Amino acid sequence: MNWLKQLFLRRRLYDDLDKEIALHLEERIEELVASGMSLKEAISAARREFGSVELVKENARETWGWRWLEDLLGDLRFGVRMLRRNPGFAAIVVLTLALGIGANTTIFSVVSAFLLRKPPVRDPDRVMIVSSVDPAKDTYAPDRAPVSPLDYLDWRAQSAAFENMGAANLDDFTISGRGAPQRAAGARVSAEFFRVLGVNPLFGRVILPEENRSGNDRVVVLSEELWKERFGNDRQVLGQSIKINGNRYKIVGIMPSTFQLWDFHAQLWIPLAFSPDDLLPSARSRRFLRVFARLKPGIDERHATAEMQTVAQRIAETHKDTNQGWGASVASLQLYGIADSGAKTATLFLSAAVGFVLLIACTNLASLMLARTSAREREFSVRSTLGAGRFRLVRQLLTECLLLSMAGAGLGILGAFWGVRALRSQFSWNEDALAMGRELSVDSHVLVFTLVVSVCAGIFFGLAPAIQIARREPGGALKEVSRGTTAGRERHRFQRMLVAGQLALSLFLLVGAAIFVDNFLEEIRASAGFNSHNLLTTSVSLRGLEYLQPQRQRQFFEDVLKRLQGLPGVQSAALTTDLPFNFPGSARFTIEGHPVAKPEEQPFSGYFAVSPGYFATTQIPLLRGREFASSDTADAPPVVIVNEEFAKHFLGTEDPLGRHIHLVWHKQDQWSEIVGVVGNVREFLSQPAPRPELFVPYTANPSGFTRLLVRTRTKPESFSDSLRAAVWAVDPDQAVIEMRTMERVIADSATGDDLMADLMSGFALLALVMAGVGLFGLLSYLVGQRKKEMGIRLALGAQPGQVLRLVIRNGMALVGAGVGVGFLASLALPKLVAAAFDGMRFNSAWILISAPVTVILVGVAACYVPAKRATRVDPMVALRYE
């Protein structure tokens, strides 16, 4: 690379040339002097003969073709010097850009990860999830209900739109045998499951069709993670066995860690084998399968939906008892997890918020650049009068803009990486969130887009005024500036509008964010109905054949409770089948004296089996009657406790105590007596109204899966080891999972609401700060422009206070305009938010007062510094300034 070498040697080349020319002149002068000329004459003669030394040098240098580069370097040097002379301006521009780019990239990376994510399967667009459609519209996601085995088999046989159809039954499993017992999410799947998804194992094989039969189904495919965790990368694992729920399963394959589906997380897959019971006609009402299907080529989702609806309708007609009204729906795997979920709306809102922030950042850039360029109008006029070309001036400014943009962009990119890393750890409310958090990375498309937008904005707003100046008569600006003492109000109208607009936008954002935060706090604050402090919970799911007997289950937990109650630091301990804030189950029943004609007309309510001492431990108030006692066993007359809402809803004004209800699974004539009424407890955040609940004694209704609740005397977190030890002291083979404080349970049930509230308020703050910076920048500039005027005022005897008020009044006019517009726009927000989010309410009018006040305060702060500076103008310096 010859030119490259020359480039680096160019300083030497230039030096040689300069020396050479000097020597040339010297030699000529000597010769002329030798021929009798005086030195003075000789010098001028030599010069004349030689021509313009500078021009020759410039022409000679140009030969090397580096002129553009040298100009650029010159521009850069000059730009850096200009920026260093005004570090505040540079810092603000760079920070504004960095924040805009960083925040935007971070949020849109999340958005794209969330909304545009492709499931890791072959041709993801062709993979559908076929669900039952529940005619009862009040259940959770009725159009995405699971499928019963017989319905699945009929669908398979009767549909033509799909290449293949497979089923999965998601469940939790206890793994033991090697290492500590552990719980893992997994699935029983049909052999077609992997075929439909088109995924291959890392090594080994997937499940074979003949293994989908009872007796032949003791094989397991492990996830790469589980394999590494328990077998540490050992490839010899195939053929070995592992204990799942107490039974031995032969490991046949390992699925790569890339294969994880949204909403269907699994660490292991075992064959789905239907039992004879599953295939009884009445079993059609037991819906627990998720059905995956791959569309045939040329068939689209709509076509498949139409076909499945016909098939489901036919089944519903032939099996009226179980399928009356039930339909079928088809949704793509990709959209399945996010369709109509609140998270989608939340993401869109966040995008809007962050878009606003970018807009504010850009207007900030615009107003700062405009201010700066007009402040330098005089400089440019001088330069253009001295012969600088228009193009050269514009290029100088362009270089400076690029310099700023690059610095801002660089910082912004760093910010984006940092932001994404910070957010990653926030995705922790469930398995899917965790998986998403793990995969969350800076989206390069988004990054490039944001970079281009903000850098272009910087360049555009930096150049537009420059071009305007360049177009003007060289002398014009020079005259205007030197004549003017007060900068013309007209000339700053655009900048004023920008700043007022920013303030309006930030107020709008602030109100929006406040509504989110307020709703969230409301949720958390609203009385849960029990005392969640110092409450530690964990789940134990008994596995192993011996625990199939209810007595054994009861015995196990009674032993554990006894142990726990004996520990120091434990105030009380209890167990329950379900926790509040954890989507408890429900049960159907009949109320004495209110018979119903059909089973499906039976009322239902939340259902908990709880041990004696549950209400005392949770501190759910017992309003009437009594708590359960250890004597309430299966042999004793059955009793239930109901909550206040239950009594109000089903019994109205009747006295609940002593009334009887019949639970569906009890014998025909076995009626349970209501022996107590307790306070209402919330079952999940944003629950609009309390739900009827009924409690049965655990001692009479044992189950293998329960949650232990311990009220501790000190910090509950520190008690987790003792709790685990107490369980393992009774049986070391049982997995202790989901160890959380009750407060954590509540926070986790917020499924990202808290993150949303945090992010929204973060952006609102960011917007406010940026708007403040914009105002500060504009006022500082205006004060700078009016330095002379301020000087004269002060010299003529104006009090500093008067000058201060003058500047502040100037700024506050902008603040007033911005807040006014922003306030009017914000009035639409409560309705907008309520329409977009279920259960979101506008319940605090204080937001509409406090948000504008906040903006005004920020405005005052932003005005104060430049105003104070104006009062410190030394009249003499100011007058000499021009």
Next chain:
Amino acid sequence: MVLIKKPEQRDLFPGALEMMILRTLKRQPLHGYALAQHIKRTSNDLLQIEEGSLYPALQRLLKAELVRAEWGVSSTNRRVRIYELTKGGAKHLQREVSSFERMLEGITRVLAPGGS
């Protein structure tokens, strides 16, 4: 910038100065000043060359590697930068001269009295 002495005469064609430099250097390596004086002298001052214009031309030749330059000491014992023809420069000169001669011949024929 090569200026022809009489104002009514036109500029030399581009590349003429370079050609003259190369021709001069073919005879012997010279430094800038000597080169300028030599060209002036041999053209009988017919072509007045603004001495300075020599340097951009020399830079062009340096860049094209038709000449090379080295610092040395002149016969008058002063530090000078001596230019020397490279192999490529010699070849280039040959090509240029022959094409120049052909051109000159053509022009001469056209300008010759009695020519049609």
